[in-house]
Amino acid sequence: RLANAGYNGCEIANMLELPESLSKEFYNGEYYGTLKHNAQGQYQKYVGWFDGNPANLDPLPPEETSKRMVAMMGGAETVLIKAKQAFDRGEYRWVAQLVNYVVFDSPKHAPARYLQADALEQLGYQSESGIWRNFYLSGVEELRHGIDTKVKLAKANAKIGEESMTPELIFQKLAVKVNGPKAAKKADILINFKFTNDNIETNASTKEANQTFPDLYLLSIQNGVLMAYHNKQSEDAQATVHVSQRNLVRILTFKIDVWTFLKGDMIKVEGSSMALVKLLSVLEAPNRLFNIVTP
Structure with a gap:
């Protein structure tokens, strides 16, 4: 009114x-x-x-x-x-x-x-x-x-937080971490993701089932914007990544170095592994200790 x-x-x-x-x-x-x-x-x-x-x-x-x-x-x-x-x-x-x-x-x-x-x-x-x-x-x-930059901020339990996110939520979170101006200056990124079950490393029967029915996503970064498409793949992708969603979170949150993963058996990359490295290079961790009452 x-x-x-x-x-x-x-x-x-x-x-x-x-x-x-x-x-x-x-x-x-x-x-x-x-x-x-x-x-x-x-x-x-x-x-x-x-x-x-x-x-x-x-x-x-x-x-x-x-x-x-x-x-x-x-x-x-x-x-x-x-x-x-x-x-x-x-x-x-x-x-x-x-x-x-x-x-x-x-x-x-x-x-x-x-x-x-x-x-x-x-x-x-x-x-x-x-x-x-x-x-x-x-x-x-x-x-x-002033701002105490040494303060320890509370962190959610990873088991019920980031590592429990669905692929869709993972990509939504990634989208807000992309440094748009930086990404826009780089060549476009196109990556196929084939998500496997988290038990793939230890359960042979589950591994076989997931190889038959992976959860498919296509990740694209164009004009500095990240988009993810469910049940879609591209023949023009620079890489196809086979990984569990838990391990992908560990990589994308920099909990484990990507090269350590690439050398191990927890991730499989078909095509150029540099596409994944390039993706990581445009991600930016947010600074949670920002000013609220001063410039």
């Missing part, structure tokens, strides 16, 4: 309120999600990210916007004076938004980082939602102490 009346996601989020008959119930508290958060999520689902205002159609990137905003407002020190006054009035949302320009303009500006951290900390204290509180306090940690 409000979207059809011309209001954008942010405006709607600040307008909506639960009726008292719902808001007074304990189980409707914002312990996880929030009405503001979910209202904007629904707006994006049905309308998209663009709110109809052409000023927001192609905005400058955050860092460039911040440099111009800070310069226009008279420099970082002038901005911080106004921000501190707003902080003293308890306008923490505005302080976080305002000082964010200074942080993106001058990421090492300590007074700006600490003031924004103080504002986010207050917003975290006030948040009933655990998710919002975690985001606020994660921003505080980054602003005050």
Whole structure:
């Protein structure tokens, strides 16, 4: 209703309120999600990210916007004076938004980082939602102490995670690991995959059955995009790879060196083994320790 009346996601989020008959119930508290958060999520689902205002159609990137905003407002020190006054009035949302320009303009500006951290900390204290509180306090940690690159991130059990994925899921995960610009500069990759049962190395009867009925996939990388097609093979493929899905995951996640596999009997390659090496060369492990509140 409000979207059809011309209001954008942010405006709607600040307008909506639960009726008292719902808001007074304990189980409707914002312990996880929030009405503001979910209202904007629904707006994006049905309308998209663009709110109809052409000023927001192609905005400058955050860092460039911040440099111009800070310069226009008279420099970082002038901005911080106004921000501190707003902080003293308890306008923490505005302080976080305002000082964010200074942080993106001058990421090492300590007074700006600490003031924004103080504002986010207050917003975290006030948040009933655990998710919002975690985001606020994660921003505080980054602003005050930076990103700890030595932190050990939790890893899912491989037995119920990557090594248990179906071939379709394996290729879907690979697709988001491809460095598109790098892959686009290389020649196209076309590989037939014939998946065998994980028991192929130890069970002769299973091996025979899987040789008769392999699970077939065709992997293609063209224009920097990886696609996989089930029950399809190509005579023009540079290689045909016979492998169990578990062993393929071990190769593609770099748990075992591909040359070690190629020298053993856990994988069989017909054609050029360099096609598989070439595939690995365009995969990029994601950096999970990225900044969230600094450029």
